[in-house]
Amino acid sequence: MSSPQETSVKSIVVPFESGTVPAPLGRLGQREVVERWHAVDRSAYDPHLVAVPSDDGEGWVAAALVTARPHTDYLKIVDAIGDVPAAVEAVVAHARGRELAQVKWEGWTASPEVAAAAGFVPLSPPVTQSQDAAGPAGGYVRWLRGGVATEPPYYGQTTHFTCGAVTALVAQAHAGTLSRETLDRGAELTLWRDATNFPACEPVGLAVAVRRAWPSSPVTVHLDTDRPVLIDHHPEDEQEWRALLQRTSRADAGRIGVPIDPRHLTLNAIRDAVGRGEHVLLLVSLAGMQGFDVPHWVLCHGAVPGTVVIEDPWANTDTGDTWVDAHLLPVADASLDTMSTLSPLSPDRFHGAVVIGRPSPGGAATDSLGARAAKSGSPRSSSAA
Known part of the structure; x- marks a missing residue:
């Protein structure tokens, strides 16, 4: 501008x-x-x-x-x-x-x-703010280096564990595959229920849920480990059944045509994807931005020189962080690359991402998730996995 x-x-x-x-x-x-x-x-x-x-x-x-x-x-x-x-x-x-x-x-x-x-x-007012948030009703932005062509809606997750579902929903709303009117708590919880590994959403399960909800949208998983992820903090007996669910998600991915690329999705590849109008759901640690090493999903949807623009569905209201921070949030390439390196309790590091391609024209199931959410009767809310 x-x-x-x-x-x-x-x-x-x-x-x-x-x-x-x-x-x-x-x-x-x-x-x-x-x-x-x-x-x-x-x-x-x-x-x-x-x-x-x-x-x-x-x-x-x-x-x-x-x-x-x-x-x-x-x-x-x-x-x-x-x-x-x-x-x-x-x-x-x-x-x-x-x-x-x-x-x-x-x-x-x-x-x-x-x-x-x-x-x-x-900035467009938020559809909802994250749980217990108390941010301003409005906000403004001035780009000093580039900018984004279109602004996604901001939706703050209404639970502490639905970040993966929210990033996918916002991606589809930004792509025009999901209407803003159906971006609500019913849709949030419906997609989370289909994707969850209890309570987190791991990359393969999230991708499978997205593909099932929107068959017209191509989906690819990038996960550079074969072992189960996001379960190390659970007791050993609870890790076992979550690992079984992740193996089931991998089998489901093979059946419905969701490829799993074993390579780390680089920052250049993220830039290329968003440049093509695709959306990248990126698994990051909040250690750098918020001070605690918790895995969390964010949406990469734009880029300016040296920086990727993300949507973060969570804001730490207790510290003055609000939806204005989390919306159209620019993160320099090197910082985002560091954030996307997950360090679990075991010594192995890994990277996880889900790329949602542009939907095919005339996709038959565009509104399937919204219809299912409305049918479920889940309440709307005004308010990290």
């Missing part, structure tokens, strides 16, 4: 410390905004203030609270106060100086008119 011409802006960057309000910030007013900044522990997301000093250097005329998930390629403005356009201009310059791909802006206090004047476009 085109953006207004930027002028040089003098700014200072200072760490944001919970429970502490610098005197120049306090003099800007908007106490309720600053109190909200301190309401959660944001320390895991490099919180800092980007401030514009007054001409006399004695105070600030504007300030913004800025955060970002670790190992990602963006900055997020939580709020800007004082001379808001000046604060936002300073943040954009700060992001450019760090050669980042994107700046986001949570819509707590930002108006659409002010955001548009600063070169931001609105």
